[in-house]
Amino acid sequence: MNIKDVAARAGLPAKTIRYYEEIGLIRPLRAANGYRAFRESDLHKLAFLGRARSLGFTIEECRALMALYEDQSRxxxxxxxxxxxxxxxxxxxxxxxxxxxxxxxxxxxxxxxxxxxxxxxxxxxxxxxxxxxxxxx
Amino acid sequence: MNIKDVAARAGLPAKTIRYYEEIGLIRPLRAANGYRAFRESDLHKLAFLGRARSLGFTIEECRALMALYEDQSRxxxxxxxxxxxxxxxxxxxxxxxxxxxxxxxxxxxxxxxxxxxxxxxxxxxxxxxxxxxxxxx
DNA sequence: TATGAGGCTTCCCGTCACGGGAAGGTCAAG
DNA sequence: CTTGACCTTCCCGTGACGGGAAGCCTCATA
CATH class of the missing domain: 1.20.5 (Single alpha-helices involved in coiled-coils or other helix-helix interfaces)
Known part of the structure; x- marks a missing residue:
């Protein structure tokens, strides 16, 4: 999946998705041509982030929420x-x-x-x- | 009046007052030594600005309010x-x-x-x- | 007179969460 | 082969200041 598709499916601007990668909230793969190659799991994380942000959590709070979400022993x-x-x-x-x-x-x-x-x-x-x-x- | 005194009297940080001058909200005089020399009218404007800001008006709205305040024919x-x-x-x-x-x-x-x-x-x-x-x- | 503490000045970078736009590479269709 | 829609990175701008450095100025005291 390229960035425009994830953007549409996650309901986030492409710019925001690139920003989230830059600050380490997601780590999409890269195709041979240098394009970001998003997995379903990336999309899922982005949707999670979008909802957390829409509830007013700051980026750092989102980072903590994601960490908890991925920590099975939380x-x-x-x-x-x-x-x-x-x-x-x-x-x-x-x-x-x-x-x-x-x-x-x-x-x-x-x-x-x-x-x-x-x-x-x-x-x-x-x-x-x-x-x-x-x-x- | 030097900046620290106006700051105390207006209830605003000195940094904020310098910023307000920089963006043209106030125009204090300058003493021979380069220090800002505030008049009572500057203090009055700063207090006005502080109250408008505390009511949530943006800087640009404050600028408009100040203009109206000084316009006798508003x-x-x-x-x-x-x-x-x-x-x-x-x-x-x-x-x-x-x-x-x-x-x-x-x-x-x-x-x-x-x-x-x-x-x-x-x-x-x-x-x-x-x-x-x-x-x- | 020296000196030290506290003013004051400008200047520049950092905040937060992106948005806009330029310069340039890539891909699919006609 | 070209066109147009993608994609990439990079850099600047936002709002309203805050922090801190580097360097004058001033006043009180020893």
Whole structure:
């Protein structure tokens, strides 16, 4: 299988696949002409990586997940710990965004949004009322 | 005022302040010895920028906000539009994260997390059941 | 006056996960 | 034989800075 086929089947751009090889996440064979020759197992790994990435795991977390996946003697507790740590980060990010959302929604709702220059949004940004750095970790 | 003082007062790292000058967000004066000489107005702008950044506005959005802030003939509608567009992006990001959170929570709750190698999390990542790229925009 | 500690400056590389695009080799069809 | 679609490597760019080196400047103290 050449790269375009795996790309289509794994749902990943060819560039991404080359990058994953470069950083050692996959090790496809090489044909005589220098083309990458992907096995089914490579495709499988790429699909695994694509799904892990789409769940927000970083590349290094994906590397750890792959290692666990290939380690027949792994403990599921290790996987669960990794996933839970990632879940905590997702939750933290959501909270951060919600705080921004709340502050900004307040400012926006106070703004007439007409042709006049008076704007509570700019005033809020300029004078630090209930906005600003205390809202975010 | 030297850079360390503004940094402390604006709540921004000195590196960030130099960066903001480099990209033209602020234009502090220079003393005879080459040091940056910040006015109160520079400090004010930096505080404005810090608050806008903490609300998740990108640098370019901050640049636009600053321009509006300094434009006495602005229409508040322009500011409101910018803020609302940003709010929409925040909301989208939150939804994306929530989708990840839901999928991953399912997988985690299905995992025993003991010393055995059986792990629904890895199985889910490997076989695309209710996870994967269809969950996210 | 020397010296040492702490400012300040510029400059350059590293981050993270790729994307864009150039220059050039390869393959299958007409 | 040519054309066009592949494939390869290589290098630069992203966003918003952080780290650290090399080299001035300044002030206080011995």
């Amino acid at each position: 403990a599921s507790a290790d996987v669960k710990a990794l996933a839970q740590s990632h879940l905590a980060q997702i939750a933290a990010k959501i909270e951060e965004l919600k705080a921004m959302q709340a502050t900004l929604t307040d400012l926006v709702s106070a703004c007439a949004g007409d042709h006049r220059p008076d704007c509570p949004i700019l005033a809020g940004l300029a004078s630090d009322r209930s906005s600003g750095k205390d809202c975010c970790a | 229409a508040s509608a322009d500011v409101k539009a910018l803020a609302q567009s940003h709010l929409a992006q925040i909301a989208a990001k939150i939804e994306e994260l929530k989708a990840m959170q839901a999928t991953l929570t399912d997988l985690v709750s299905a995992c025993a997390g003991d010393h055995r190698p059986d792990c629904p999390i890895l199985a889910g990542l490997a076989s695309d059941r209710s996870s994967g790229k269809d969950c996210c925009a």
